[in-house]
Amino acid sequence: MSSIYTTNIFQKFQGEILRIPSCNAVHIQQEGDKSTYLVKQLVMKTNGEKRLKDYRVIWNGSDKVSCICGLFGFNGYLCRHAMVVLFVVGVYEIPSHYILKRWTRDAKIVDICNGVEDSGPEFVVKCFSDLRADSIKLAEEGSISKERYKATKAFLKDALIKVTSMNKVPVTVPKKNSKEANLVT
Ligand SMILES: [Zn+2]
Known part of the structure; x- marks a missing residue:
């Protein structure tokens, strides 16, 4: 369990x-x-x-x-x-x-947000550690083949743009001729 x-x-x-x-x-x-x-x-x-x-x-x-x-x-x-x-x-x-679905790890995102204050060190540490675990999993899966790598890279680029725009932080989009852009297009 x-x-x-x-x-x-x-x-x-x-x-x-x-x-x-x-x-x-x-x-x-x-x-x-x-x-x-x-x-x-x-x-x-x-x-x-x-x-x-x-x-x-x-x-x-x-x-x-x-x-x-x-x-x-x-x-x-x-x-x-x-x-x-x-x-x-x-x-x-x-x-x-x-x-119950609400107590399972699938619902962990809700659990993390409910358990602590909406901001502050404890919240940041919990979220960072959770996201890092997901990122490592994604990197493991995404580095298996060239196709997976390209797809993962594209998802990450989109995700980064979406997330940073939510806090109105200026977004840096990779230039078309950059190394990263070449890998995802
Ligand atoms: Zn009983």
Whole structure:
């Protein structure tokens, strides 16, 4: 999951995974394909006292699991109780509809912009590091063949013009007879 979720969400999700051993699922009811489980979780109070807390989890027999605690509805990732039941019923991969697009690396651009101030050192460092990683990937892919190189170079030239014009910074367009221009045309 670490390769799918963004770092922030993965850390929270990992908190759920780490608490799975404190849960035990007991099958209590079967209606057709629908199975109901009572997940007993060992909860430690602040005074060190331990007690069992019950969570009712329903599995629909194919791809849907729901827990009374409602964590998925609030936070958008599955709770420890639902994951215990998935494991018990033999589902070892989280069904894709429980991996919300907004928490995935595909939505990382939104994550970066939401996590920090809109400007300032932290924002610059995060964005720079993210863009550099993408640029390296692009350079690796773009340097494989002459055709790829030309296409990549042209995209970069256009991107640079677009981005710099957004901040009204004077744009330097490579001269037609320059080395770069010869490579992309
Ligand atoms: Zn739950």
